[in-house]
Amino acid sequence: MSGWRHPTAGRVNRERPAGFHFDGIALTGFEGDTLASALLASGTRVLGRSFKYHRPRGLWGMGGEEPNAILDVTRDGVTMPNVRATTELLEDGMALSSVNAAPDAAHDRYRLLDRLQRFLPAGFYYKTFMRPGWMTWEPMIRRMAGLGRIDPANCPPADCPRINAQCDLLIIGAGPAGLAAARAAARKGRAVWLVDEAPEPGGSLRWRGGFIDGADWREFVDAVQAEVLAAGGRVLARTTLWGAFDHGLFAAWERRTGLPDVHWRIRAGEVILAAGAIERPLWFANNDLPGVMSAEAALHHLVLYGAVAGRRIVLATGGDASYPVAAALAEAGAEVTLTDIRPEGPDAPEGVRVVRAARLTAARGGREVRCAVIDGEAWEADTVLTSGGYTPSVHLYCQAGGKLDWDDVRDALVPRRGTAPIMVAGAASGSFGLSAALAEGHAAAGGEGPAPRPEGDAPWGVTPMRPDPALPGRQWIDLQNDVTLKDVGLAAREGFTSVEHLKRYTTLGMATDQGRTSNFAGLAAMAALTARSIPETGTTTYRPPFTPVPLAVIAGRRRGALFNPLKRLPLEPEHRAAGARFREYGGWLRPAVYGTGDESTLAVDEARTARQSVGIFDASPLGKIEVIGPGAPELLDFANYVRMSTLRPGRARYGFMLAESGVVYDDGVVLRLAEDRFIVSASSSHVAGVLLRLEDARQDRFDPSRVVLHDVTAHWVTLTVTGPRARDLLDEAEIAVPEMPHMGVAETTEAGHPMRIARVSFTGDLSYEVSVPARHSDDLRNRLDRARGAVGGRWIGLEAVMILRAEKGYILVGKDTDGLTMPHDLGWGAQRERRRDEYLGKRSLFTPEGCREGRRQLVGIAVSDGDAPLAAGAHLVPLDGPRRSLGFVTSSYRSPGLDRPIALALLEDGRARIGDRIGCFHMGEVRAAVVAPACAFDPEGHRLDG
């Protein structure tokens, strides 16, 4: 218990205390606290257990780099796992629990694992658990791994909006560099978007403070914001710019209070990256103990929240930037000793004891720091702050394709100018210090006049520090994934010297902190161990996301009904009123059956009625592509397996569209309305594909000025009246039907609006497809519905239609055909033999495969052992001899017309086997059946004329 709340420092609202629990212990913070600052101020040290060794871990940092303080947060009975304490604001009533600890962080029962650490080095699991088998061990390993727990009851709503935005200049990071850039651009009248993760702009000014152009930094920030807004720009706080994608697209995640988060997709004319830098840790024995913290973070928590890291503090550093930290902590009342690795440095701040040319080699303590070992001497301390220099946040530059150079002076990898379409300013480019940041930001935005100038800029000298393999004890490189310097050494010894191998073998840098505090150390250690320079050792690839982003934000509202939205029928309400049960068919929501009760019984009843009197079904999803112009016949001849130019106006013809591979892509009827006007009826799920193939041929092969295509599928409602009494029903509905033969089509006028009637049958019975413009469909529907009663007809759903067409052996492409089915497999071989002209897919019909014996052909299957329909998806097998698949059942129903089961199948040499007995294999059992013609019902076609 070492952290404490300063009585006055910080900007939390002390009028508004916020009660919360951590691992069941009641604590109090204030409004404005983060979870981290509230816990720090409460004196809570052990916030969780490490991933592998279950070592106690405490707060390290102040933002997205935090590796340890990951908590499950329960609020109003709902738990969110893996919440980063440093970036989440405290709310009254929150219950926080530590992760990877049982029962809690303080009493974790797996803590003994740390004693076994010498037998659990990096990748130990690759070397063992092979006997008796990995799956014996895996459940135990899985239970011990993982951080937080999913709350099964917590299903966040799909409510995060996705917003596309554009701006002249996107500035990532609202610290001093970003602010200076924003000011310069706004003054030139540019619309600037200034984006920052923190709740307010200011960046490091918020805790480092400073005077800019003679005024307090807050005035500078306010003035810049005002200028940005006045120039038409925008300031987005609590917004993480997490990804740079192709062609200049950036993704950002905005957190809002009381409103869903926003998924921004931003395109900008120009981009300036001013994302700052992250403080590196130091490497010494037990540098993972709770109480070891980033010095910069300690200042942050003190200044912003009045949360003081400890009472007796040792601050180990090699850089000037740590001196103001020590000064502030001392002024707050802590006892501060600063140890500087350098023999010289800035003057000792007031109240701070400075030890120069001194090196921190170890921390000691059980569950938290008790003392720091400096040059062999143990110093009592409850807190050890460290500063190992700074690593520029170059992630987005690299995501955008940028390259890095090693800079010895800055002791960092810095962006190589011109390798990405992004300018970089301030600490992100390796230019540390306030005046450099302001000047670079100003210049990056093409600022006119003098850059903003700070007063009394602090020095920023730093001595490079590296992990030292010679130092005794365990030095942690990756805190969350428990990777130590010895693990890096082991990886080097075993040849995993490429940084990518190092990462994958040791898991270094793969934790939820994205390697913010570990990647550099791992790289530097591997460079040292293999006697290479850092650039020779290389870096891993930077990819989105910069920070873990909620899946719910990226997924957005595309869920439920908005995920692949269904196409809906104009008459859906009427069908519902008539008792329809809806189901998806090829992307359309269509009536499956009408009424209540068992679905298959209903479907059989509906089909029986349609056979005996008349049924009506909604066929509106049937594709309707108009092909218009003098070039239409030749286009359709090419696009169709069956010639359409010989079709007379007023007639319809069934045909196929093939893919160039010769496979049946779609089937359907083509209507010729006039010499130069056709309608292609594509299958409902193939309309877009058929249109695309027609367009391809039209533009690539023919004169596109002689033929145009127009998809009018959605413009028309089609109701099909089918059955022996179809004509009676239309008469009863007072719909004038011109005399026409089967496969005739006519355009008429009904009540002043156009109507199209086609005698086309998908059921084998007399059928009329009646189409009207969608806006007039109510009238048509109501007239048919009224007439229905008089002739004893009923509405039938798609399930009944499926039965009716299967009785006739009419196929459904994709169900009764597969991606290998050619037209001659369906009994349509004549065109292949006869046609001399070119058509889509022609050549493929004559490849060895197209000509092969033993192709799977469409046949019917009659059940010979009982009354139950076969399983669709059953395979056909020889009744004698070795069992192998000869084909499979594609459709199977109980036929009301025949009062027995029927089925369609694709069967090797099927037509030659008609009459043969065959086995039907389903889930290990074989039933006997007989191969039959595909058409089981009315094979002579007498019923087509009613």
Next chain:
Amino acid sequence: MQRFQCPFCGLRDETEFHFATEAGKSRPEPAEEVTDAEWAAYLHLNDALKGQAREVWVHLTCGEYFLMTRDTLTREVSGSEALPGRAS
């Protein structure tokens, strides 16, 4: 999100486009005189170039096919044009 220039509609998001084929392929005809190998080459073989490539694309929303030149590695688009004989 990549953006492509439809010669007819202008710059649009990649989701509106569909890759058709590599440019420069012509359909061997008549079928009777085309060998299996020639047909297979037309149907299936691609250069799949790494770097500059010329391809036929279709803009799904307007239905127009067009030619695009782009770098398949960097994804930089260097130009797009209507099919020969098609004014944009």
Next chain:
Amino acid sequence: MTRRYSALSLFREGLGGHRGWQPAWRKADPRPAYDAIIVGGGGHGLATAYYLAKNHGITRVAVLERGWVGGGNTGRNTTVVRSNYFYPESVALYDLALRLYEGLSRELNYNIMLSQRGMLIAAHTPMQMEICTRIANAMQLNGVDGALMSAEEAMRRVPLLNRSEDARYRCMGGIWQGRAGVARHDAVAWAYARAASGLGIDIIENCAVTDLLIEGGRVTGVETSRGTIRAERVGLAAAGATPGLAARAGVTLPIHTYALQAFVSEPVKPCLDTVLLYLGTGTYVSQSDKGELVVGGGLDRVPTHGQRGNLPAQETVLSGLLEMFPAFGQLKLLRQWAGVVDVVPDSSPVIGPTAVEGLYLNCGWGTGGFKAIPAGGWLLAHLLARGEHHEISRPFGLDRFVTGRLIDEAAGSGIAH
């Protein structure tokens, strides 16, 4: 010096500070000539080398890798292994791989963490269930463990599945393969590399092949960034880089290259015990031993050679994931990456000879190469050693594109694999 991996050797080394471990594989420098060269140090290339040595006794072999071992698609996939295929040819191939995987940890003395936790291909319409029936029956006829699973059983095994009435795709059941599962992808590459190296094979990293040397219609070697290396037999196992290499030998392939993305969430305690592929969304997911959800989906739509994923595909895949598992909306995306996959028209691999004598292919795995690594290596090794097909690889030669006899799983089963 410790070479053999076991609990005992780990214990002994633990006492000694792990100072005795040897490099997993030798960092070999190229020699002037080999009996065979394998281009591509991913799973397939390394397995090929191992089986050349083990099955055929050919050890004067080099594996040339332009970057680091296992850095291509072997290290970029979603680690699923399975053999739930429709065609007998596919089942023979993928089940050979699965059977080899089942013994691999012990054979190679390296724990590849094969977790046969089962895989469900979930359907959401009666028609999809019919297709699932078709596949499950085909699997049984082909002698692999395939079964139909009911919706209730699916919900029991995968309790977090979307049960809402508003779900766009409610699970109706699907195909279950109990032997399917996941394996640690990097470990597969490292295990083969270590075993091959142990048998004397040279694994040469940072060695980019820049050209193929052809004399009189036969291959005689390769030009590399580290000089000329001679060999009479060359196997290409370089995924998306294969078309460019083959073109150097005048061989054009039926391949398009696309980026395929994978996604990883933050780790959580166990919440998903199977591999799941959802037909309605095309999204698939499993949970790694570390606790991360490993997620994949469809290809990015623009052909490319760039190993970068694009935002629209991310949005689609992740919305698909949350549609399947609304509770996963609690989690965050931790990592995302892409591999360049070599896609052929029938989405089955190309294994076989080319018009150039001595030049053999193992490519076209598209989105599914990882699960086939042991078989891909076994079969390419057979080709390199014998100069002729193994029976299992025969249907997968380039000649199928000329005869038209494609092995199109998506077409035959209605399910895109």
